[in-house]
Amino acid sequence: MSVVDAGAIAAKVVDVLRHRAVPVGISNRHVHLSQDDFARLFPGQNLGVSKPLAQPGHFAASQTVSLRGPKGVINNVRILGPIRTYTQVEVSATQARELGIKPPVRMSGDLEGSAGIEIISEHGAITLEQGVIIAKRHIHMNTFDALLFGVEDCQSVNVLVGEAPRTVLFKDVVIRVDPQLVLEMHLDTDEANAAGLKGANDVGEIVFQE
Template identity: 55%
Template structure:
C-alpha cells in the first residue's frame, strides 16, 4: 500500500468519525458580558449573583438584567452573564438589532474593535459603551482533546447539519473555538434556531 492510499484510508476514518459525533446545541438569547467597572456603574456597590450555571464550565446567567437603549427603541430584561470580562460585550440577534435601529457586524466573541456602542440602564444606574455590540458568529466550543480527535484547528470554519421537523438545515462557516475548559457545544442565536426549527434537544453533525 502506498502512502497516498494510506492517507485516503485515514481520511475516510476521520470523516466517518466526525459525521457520527453528535454536537449539543446551545441557543443564545440576547445577553451581555460586563467588565467589573461597567457592572458597578449599573449596580453600584452590588455583587453579581448567580441565577443558574451554564453548560460551559465556570459560566453562569446572573440574576441581574438591564435595558438596552438604541436609536429606534429599547429592549428590556437583557440577562447579564458571568463571570466578569476584561471588556464589556453585548450580543444581539439580527432581529434584536433591527428593533433597536442598529446595524451590527457578525463577530466572534471578543472581537469588538470598530463595533457600535450602546447605552445600558438598570434601576440603579446607567452605562454607555463606546463599542462592543455584535451579532455573534456561530461557533463550536471544544476541548483540545476533542479538536485532536476530530482533526480541527482553532478558528477553522466547518459545516454542520441539524435535522429537525420540516426545517432540517446545513450551517456553513461554523468557527471552531478550542479551550482547556470548553465542553463540546455549538452556539447559535435565536434567529438561527428559528430558521432551522431547532430546540435545546437538537444536535448538529459535521458534514463535508
C-alpha cells in the same frame, strides 16, 4: 481464523466519533460586563448566580439590564457571568433592527468598530461607543475533541442542524478550541428559529468533505 485488523477498527472508531452529535446551545441576547461597568450599573452589588450554563464556570446572572438604541428598548437582558475584562453585548440581527443599530457579525472579543448601545439598570446607565456584535456561530471544544474531529482552532466547518422540514446546513461555523470548555455549538435565536430548534436537546453534525 479471523485476523483482527487493528488499523481498520481504529479507523471505524474515529469515523463514529467524527460523526457524533454536537450539542447546540441557543444564545438569546445577553451582556458581558467588565468590573467597572458592572459597578456603575449595580453599585455595591456582587454578580449573582441565577443558573449555571453548560460551559464550566459560566452562568446566567440574577441581575438583568435594558438595552436602548435609537429605535427601541429591549428589557430583561440577562448578564452572563463571570465578569470579563471588557464589556460586550450580543444580539440577533432581528433584535438589532428593533434597537435601530447595525452590529457586525463577529467572534467574541473582536469589538473594533462594532456598534454602540446604552445599557440601563434600575440604578444607573452606561453608553458604549462600541461593544455590540451579532455573534458569529461557533463550536467550543477541548483539545481532545479537536484531535478526534481533525479540526483546528479558528477553522470553519459546515454543520447540519435541525430536522425536516427545517433542516439547515450552517456554513462558516468557527471552531474554538479551549481545554476548559465542553463540546457545544452556539447559535443565536435567529439561526435557531431558522432551523426549527426546540431549545432543549438540540444537536448538530459536523459535515466533512470525504
